[in-house]
Amino acid sequence: MALNRRGLLTGGIGAVAAGLLSGCGGKDLDDLLAQAATVPKSTARLTWWVSEIPSRRGAVVADLIIRAFERRHPQIRVSKINAMSTSDGNRSALTTQLAGGSSQPDVYQGDTTWPPQFGHAALALPVEQVLPDGFWDAYPDALRRSSTYLGKVYAVPFFTDSTYLYYRKDLLAKHGLRVPRTWEELLRTSRTVQQTGDVADGFLWQAGVTEALTANVTEFLADAGAPVLDERGRAALGGPEAERAFSLMAEFTSSGVTPSNVTTWAESDSQDAFVSGRGLFLRNWSYAWVNASTPEVSRVAGKVGVALRPGFEGTGRSGNSCAGGWSNFINPSSRHLGAAVAFARFCAGDEVQRLLAREAGVVPALTSALHSKEARAAGDATVLRAADLRLVDRPVQTPYYPQVSKALYTPANSVVGGDLSPAAGVRAAGDGLRAALEGKSQ
Structure with missing residues (x-):
């Protein structure tokens, strides 16, 4: 039919x-x-x-x-x-x-x-x-x-x-650096090690126009304390906290810490780059640990550590993971x-x-x-370490979730790519969420 x-x-x-x-x-x-x-x-x-x-x-x-x-x-x-x-x-x-x-x-x-x-x-x-x-x-x-x-x-x-921060423990040890506790520290650490030539990329993640980016956006918003929906399930995205999250995503690429083609990446792309030795840090799901630790498929096997995701300075909200x-x-x-x-x-x-x-x-x-x-x-x-995580729900409690997800990942992708400002991206995401929740988007 x-x-x-x-x-x-x-x-x-x-x-x-x-x-x-x-x-x-x-x-x-x-x-x-x-x-x-x-x-x-x-x-x-x-x-x-x-x-x-x-x-x-x-x-x-x-x-x-x-x-x-x-x-x-x-x-x-x-x-x-x-x-x-x-x-x-x-x-x-x-x-x-x-x-x-x-x-x-x-x-x-x-x-x-x-x-x-x-x-x-x-x-x-x-x-x-x-x-x-x-x-x-x-x-x-x-x-x-x-x-x-x-x-x-x-x-x-x-x-x-669940999602974690994977890192090259050998390179952090070589340069006397600790595992970052905040996103701001991760940016500084990434640039420090990149400047030595020991690694091409600082932070690898997923910003393609797919559900993978929705999961990332959900986490960054939680890190900043920015709700996506209110207690009644209505769109609540907006304000300085949301802009802080979108600004971070933009800074990853604008600073060169993240490669510009991250706007096309899903989980496998970022994982492949990490296990080939290109990246210092990787945000990915728990299954990436096995692949990163297996010598037959990973050039960095034995050199990888796992930590909870960082948070923003001054918020105390580290350890968030999309459920x-x-x-x-x-x-x-x-x-x-x-x-x-x-x-x-x-x-x-x-x-x-x-x-x-x-x-x-x-x-x-x-x-x-x-x-x-x-x-x-x-x-x-x-x-x-799964019991230490703060699990964050995506806004899934709606039959329109595919449209809701698209309303988040489409403007976020444009922000990461430099085509929208963080403020404009937040406004577009908020407008898209309201339309999606009302069944008015495709």
Whole structure:
């Protein structure tokens, strides 16, 4: 069927209910939840849409999870559908497929920003009734908030992703410099080491016109104490704090601390530059630690340290990290809802979460797994320091989040590129946010 994306993401409650019923063979939500609450005793075959999960020791992590699940549930077989490498690409492909009523994939790995969009469009099953009481007590509050839309939970935790400041500990030691505690200090330190010729770039990050820049903007605004939305979910971006954040982004490039082509970069571009030895500092997600520390792919392996992100001088707001990661969603049109829920819950449980700590270059969602013997043995600083982070939510609690994200990253990209002043960028972002939240932007 032809899919009108705007119509899909802006329909009212009646349209949502109609979509749910028409997408599931005419069954109502109570029927679906009854099916989802029971693990089948007969043979069932599931498909799992899953992206490649970074591996510590070369194993295909998704295959390890599937084999572990099938040992516990021998009547259920799981096969993978290899997903795309980007959040936006997966969202587009899944939206098209699920809106057509496809029964596959039964379970799909999705970004933690997706629940409002997919829940609003009835492309994910609300699962709070099939989760046990107290379930969320074992997971970070930020993950529960991002999984919930209008009081309903649409995602089951899998793994989280947080951002850190990676740095060349060998170069800081060589020049007698400490890990920067503020952005102002990072700028000074970067210029000092760049002037010696020991490194080409000071600070590597992501400022392309993608969701990656939205995450960065969210963090810089939090560092400056600038809210994006107010307590009622309305646009609140503006004022000197927001301009301070946008001014910092502009200064990175205008000072030469960050290369000018950062305006085209996503996470992989900045990571590639860092592991090739080009940069002194890198802001990236937790998975970058494994890649930076692996001699086969990194020229700087053994020379990298990890710290919490700095803050602005005089604010005391260091250690902010965008709350990211991936969860498992249930296709409401699945023919095996009980098996699908069992698999999603298994991925959120202790066995898989410890497996992730041992084998995967990601942060387990289960809080206890962060302190497990597997996490200590892996020695991944991003896992061991995860509890020290201040998690910051992107403004995701709206079905218009793709438009909200665009309203942030488009003017921010122009500010970084020197085409807009920081003040003009903040005004454009504020205006764009208001339009996006009202469903008036594309």
